[in-house]
Amino acid sequence: MSKNTVNIIIDGVEIEAQEGQTILQAADDAGVYIPRLCYLKGLIPGGHCRVCTVKVNGRPASSCTFPVSEGLVIENDTEELTTLRRTVVEMLFAEGNHVCPACEASGNCELQAMAYRLGMLAVTLPFLRKPRELDATHPDVFIDRDRCILCGRCARASEAEGKRVFGFEGRGINKRIAVDGEHGLKETDLKAADRAARACPTGCLRLKRIGWKVPVGQRQYDTTPIGSDIEQKQPVG
Template identity: 60%
Template sequence: MSMNVVTFTIDGVEVKSAPDKTILQAADDVGIYIPRLCYLKDLPPGGHCRVCTVKVNGRPVNACTYPVAEGIVVENNTEELHSLRRNIIEMLFVEGNHFCPSCEVAGKCELQALAYRLALLTPQMPYLYAQKELDATHPDVYLDRNRCVLCGRCVRASIYLDKKNVFGFENRGISMRISVNSNDGLKDTNLTKDDKSMSVCPTGCLVVKRQGFTIPVGKRPYDKKPIGSEIETKTVNS
């Protein structure tokens, strides 16, 4: 056995990977899609959302943070795991204020796309309708916490890609929210609309102004193809 390759299985399919990868990275490399929300390639994994939960030797773990290992048995595409993922997506829908019919990112929203892929016809848990704050102080961008799923992508992108540290988390549990690193809202930060942190939001929480509704219905990223197809159609080179 080579020290530079580990071999394991995902849903019975043999996968080979470099030993320094996570399960999610190794799966991506061979064209196996593990549903995910807070994970984004090029950012360190956050491990917040738990949508990428898989079972390793029967135990649930985060695929985005769990390293590959020789001989592990990974379960991913099972009804049990999809049902847990559906529950997470459903809770995110009812905890936020997501009005899809009037939202400018409908059709390219990853939360919505996950719901479609997992065939969640509608959330059935009671909606919270919590009051959330909007920050429209910046001339070019706005932050609508009604649509935030607390994935922390903007927090990580601002720190690691933009080297700016514009966003953070404040409070805990149900009161947790995205904070802005200034005394007077987004306008008092050094954020620009071209920052990487502006392009990583999976929903319509962090949006560039005056760019909405530009793609017609039918041509938006998830109108015809499920989220994850871009990974599944990748050439497998194992």
């Protein structure tokens, strides 16, 4: 092995990690699931959703961006962190306009699955109910901003494949996902085969005409909780 290994401790269990990895990557390799929404394997982490926040030597940090080093002591699966993460997920639900029963992503949606995993029973924050723009100009892909959580995965995926189809616009609570066209997605060079078109964790950026191909009840998270794939890799502890 060309890279040095270091040892870190997650929830009391010692894990071997490769130097240069982030905490989240090392945990994934070791079969320890750290909840996350804006992280997508292979892309530069964005640090947007903060759901992957852990305690590193007692202090909060996003595990998707924090590099491992020898002896880090990390808290992940604790009641305190679960509550904080659940509140952030709740914020995302109340910020956007998410109607799970009517959404074609239901069952494949990482936001929905994360809410289940973290034990969110209802949204207790006031809904913002802001009108958000729909873009159906592209022949094969649409953007339903009602369901956008501003994770930036589409933007990072597009940049990684040498394009720049997506970006952000505005700031604060008025920030939204933007496209590289004057009048919408049709003017961009996005193709349905692009990774960017398939990077969305929710029902916001979807391919047209295939949304209901797999019936509800038989979808990815209908049968297994989010994170199971990682946890099944190598049971720890």
